[in-house]
Amino acid sequence: MDKSPIVLGSKPVIGISACCMACPVRYNGRGFDMLRHIGREKGDFTWVPVCPECLAGLGIMRDPVHIAGENGAAIWRGEASMRSRGGRDVTAQMLAGARAAQDCLERSGVRAFIYMDGSPSCGVYRTTLRKQSRGHPPGVFGALLDQQGLFLIPALDLQSPLKWWDWRRRLLAFLWLAEVPIATRAELYDVWY
Template identity: 45%
Template sequence: MENLLKRKLRIGIAACQFGSKVRYNGKGIDLTQCLGRDRGQFIWTPVCPEIMSGMGVPRASIKLSGGNGFDFWEGKATIKNKDGENKAEMVRKGALACLETLERANIDAYIFMEGSPSCGVYRTSLKNQRLGNPPGVFGALLLNKDIFLISSIDLQSPIRWWDWKRRLVAFTWVKEQEITSKEALKEIWDKIKYVLYELHEEETIKVKNKLHEILKEETPIYDEFENIKKEILILLRKPAELENIKQHLWKNYVDFKKKEGIEVDNILEPHILRNMTHVAEELLGVEKEAKKANLFFRSSPINYKPDR
């Protein structure tokens, strides 16, 4: 079982964050430019539910009323524009058309724009720090489909993007593993557990205890293997605390240096003050060495080398 992912990942993205000027006011920004060379490592599918609804650009801004996006799909909330016109049917059709496109594109993750009544997941308003009625109409559809969701704001932060990418790669790798034996399950766990401890120690200990019980059983129970896999996937969706990334970087680098005999310049001990962009560069430095010969680096356990 190689710690390697070669398939080029497919990412859906809110079109207004991919440079399309499709927002109600005719604006849009290309945040994928912040990713530098990483941009070419993915296949992108930009979609805009409000454009697919047929409302056009420019258009009057819309607002959810009477509940959130989940309520909307149950018919308990509605969408009106600034002029008081009911746009529920158009928005419903636009959201479903985009979901259909993303399903056809077979996406591995979706980058959403926070603050929109359509695409927002944790906020549907950007005004005065208010949350609005999250999730938005399209956001609710994405949550129901259990899609790996990334906020577009995090594309602007090298350390946040690094965290998303390593977790997405590990998530996809775990998802694609067929677990046909206890040994295979143990092998997956041994590769991924360091990231899980970094993300959520308490939850990871619970999963580890369950895993140990399963490994003790004489006859393999495949449903239980799948349950552990599901729990690992849930944990991998959780963003890491920045301080934890820094602390684990040092421990994991020391382990890498000892096992592989490779030293990487400029990796600093956790107590040395530096900004998180520097920490991201340190992580990328070790990752690069690990990738060259497909070595194992605990912070970023699956090497991503997409085919061209």
């Protein structure tokens, strides 16, 4: 096996929930600047912000949505739905918005995604807000992210320098190993050590 060093040749492309990049796209017209927590390291990456709810055509300001049923994966199977606070069924729109966001990420070459946990659309491990039990994770877009095999990072972990350091280390290892053809355990050992 070639022992020359493996170097990432370009900036890693990371998708991010648009509301976490200070885009005012949440239902209430607000956004969070989660990237301010990582400071100058923000420039080490190319960012692709997406909002499946906006791409669904729900607009800003809008009623918040929730999962009516099991979870986002069940929505894709047709066993659950997404409803607005007013009770309007927005399932078809949300599925279209999630597909549009996924297409954008694929066209951009995204291999990692920073998601907003607690969101009924982007949440991966939590889809409840303020102790309201409305569905279980993942959200409708979170289910797609999980299926794609992307490296997933919860946005709230960017607030902790230690957690961000750990995520960044694992992200770079994930991207680095993806550049190497590995077919056997011995090849993995050779690459890693």
